[in-house]
Amino acid sequence: MRQQVLVLYLATSALDSDVVGWSRYDGTGRTRPTTGDSDEPPYPTGLAALQDGWRLFQASQLLPPQPGHEYDVSFLKHEFFFEKVEDGSRP
Amino acid sequence: MSTSKQLLTSVQVARFVAQGFLRLDGVVPQEINERAIEALTEGLPDVAYGTPLGGAFAPDTFVHELLDLPVVAGAVESLVGPEPTVDHHAVHVREPHEGQAQPLHGDAIIDVRPDAFDIQLMYYPHEVTAEMGGTLSVPGSHLRRINETDVGRVQNLRGQTRLTCPAGTVVLVHHGIWHGGRRNDTAHRRFMYKIRLNPTVPQVRLWDVSDLHDPAVTAELNTYFPWYEWATGRLEIYNRVLLWRALTGDDSFDVEYWATRVSNRPTLRSHA
Numbered sequence: 001m002r003q004q005v006l007v008l009y010l011a012t013s014a015l016d017s018d019v020v021g022w023s024r025y026d027g028t029g030r031t032r033p034t035t036g037d038s039d040e041p042p043y044p045t046g047l048a049a050l051q052d053g054w055r056l057f058q059a060s061q062l063l064p065p066q067p068g069h070e071y072d073v074s075f076l077k078h079e080f081f082f083e084k085v086e087d088g089s090r091p
Numbered sequence: 092m093s094t095s096k097q098l099l100t101s102v103q104v105a106r107f108v109a110q111g112f113l114r115l116d117g118v119v120p121q122e123i124n125e126r127a128i129e130a131l132t133e134g135l136p137d138v139a140y141g142t143p144l145g146g147a148f149a150p151d152t153f154v155h156e157l158l159d160l161p162v163v164a165g166a167v168e169s170l171v172g173p174e175p176t177v178d179h180h181a182v183h184v185r186e187p188h189e190g191q192a193q194p195l196h197g198d199a200i201i202d203v204r205p206d207a208f209d210i211q212l213m214y215y216p217h218e219v220t221a222e223m224g225g226t227l228s229v230p231g232s233h234l235r236r237i238n239e240t241d242v243g244r245v246q247n248l249r250g251q252t253r254l255t256c257p258a259g260t261v262v263l264v265h266h267g268i269w270h271g272g273r274r275n276d277t278a279h280r281r282f283m284y285k286i287r288l289n290p291t292v293p294q295v296r297l298w299d300v301s302d303l304h305d306p307a308v309t310a311e312l313n314t315y316f317p318w319y320e321w322a323t324g325r326l327e328i329y330n331r332v333l334l335w336r337a338l339t340g341d342d343s344f345d346v347e348y349w350a351t352r353v354s355n356r357p358t359l360r361s362h363a
Contacts, residue, residue: 036195036227037246038247072326075242
């Protein structure tokens with residue numbers, strides 16, 4: 001069993017909103033995704049990833065801003081982790 | 092070498108405040124580029140932290156000549172003022188077929204100064220093609236409060252810049268910009284020279300302010316980037332307004348009504 005992981009960063013907390021960022025990690029070893037390797041996201045929305053067979057296994061929580069830091073900007077807030085699990089051994 | 096400086100306009104500085112970088116394509120003469128490649132191949136001597144820039148590099152070095160170019164000197168002075176100090180400098184090399192990119196990161200440590208910033212000058216002495224792993228940078232990321240590679244999980248963002256440029260290109264970046272060296276898929280080494288400069292004066296109206304009230308200034312500061320979440324994008328504008336107020340000394344400046352609205356707290360005396 002090998003896991004492929006897709007991380008999508010979305011424009012809002014809604015899973016069907018637009019993808020604004022993305023990362024790939026490939027446990028099968030067939031591909032080597034890395035930083036800055038593509039300018040177009042693999043899916044237009046999070047929902048489109050579900051429709052292509054990716055399984056959602058984590059979504060970022062909705063956390064209120066800490067008092068005094070309401071206007072701070074930091075990490076992208078709407079982070080969704082998906083997986084595909086494949087049978088078979090590493091090539 | 093001429094010492095006359097070409098100061099930036101208000102519109103250019105506003106673009107820097109919005110994007111976090113200023114790009115000067117092909118501004119360095121080929122003669123300096125060739126000497127730079129030789130020097131970068133051999134390595135550079137260290138410069139002690141805090142050394143005044145004016146005395147840090149001998150006149151016959153490529154670094155001195157690079158920073159003395161009117162277009163470069165003017166941009167540097169417009170952003171960090173006269174007589175900045177050298178934080179550090181370094182040669183960055185992306186080796187041929189090295190297989191891995193740097194993770195996305197901000198340099199040094201988290202740095203949230205509201206009214207001051209350092210700049211980093213990135214200089215590319217040779218042409219950078221798409222396959223050579225030109226620096227990845229994320230426009231409008233410089234005000235995000237993250238510490239170094241903590242953001243390394245993020246590989247790609249809509250609207251990111253994968254630098255390709257002609258020889259002799261200089262990019263000046265705000266200290267907080269998210270960036271990383273991309274994977275070099277060619278058989279050639281890719282060089283970049285980077286020097287970080289610290290201001291020694293308040294960074295207030297250091298540029299040519301004759302166009303300060305040009306509507307294009309506000310338009311630059313109101314730029315949304317494709318990777319912004321809808322809600323957080325508004326906070327980006329708000330934070331730019333605060334930085335622009337600090338850089339201009341104008342506490343009434345706003346874009347639309349973002350900062351004014353949330354600071355409006357009438358008191359009984361206001362009706363007196």
